[in-house]
Amino acid sequence: MLIFTRQEQRFVVFLLVSFLLGLGVTYYKKRHFIAEREELTARHPEILEKFNLQQRSASHQPEENNEIVNNQDTHLTKKKFVGKVNINSANVDELQALPKIGPALAGRIIEYRKAHGPFTSIADIENVKGIGEKTFNKIKNHICVN
Secondary structure, three states, rough: OOOOOOHHHHHHHHHHHHHHHHHHHHHHHHHHHHHHHHHHHHHOOHHHHHHHHHHHHHHOOOOOOOOOOOOOOOOOEOEEEEEOOOOEEEOOHHHHHOOOOHHHHHHHHHHHHEEEEEEEOHHHHOOOOOOOOHHHHHHHHHHOOO
């Protein structure tokens, strides 16, 4: 049988109580979060969809909530990219189908292309005002220059 000093006994009891409190808090948080999510989902399904999109982008899965563009030149289908958008020849609508690219940014891309000539690499799009590293990382798998 192990014999502990009084101080060691207190420390072991402290560890056990801390462990049990941690388990209780974890259980409460899980149950509370699940109930809160179910209630929110019932009231606002669009919030759940937005949350799921954020989770997909956080895990580096491709986004599927892009604008729909029905144009033969684009290689895009409803809510999912099939091919890549050529940033040297894409029009405003095609550029807007890219994640994080709105009408103003699409216009700036076209203006930059007119002023400086065609892009030589996809990384050159970062030279356009408003496209930083984060936006580039979102669109780099969806664009090409050939």
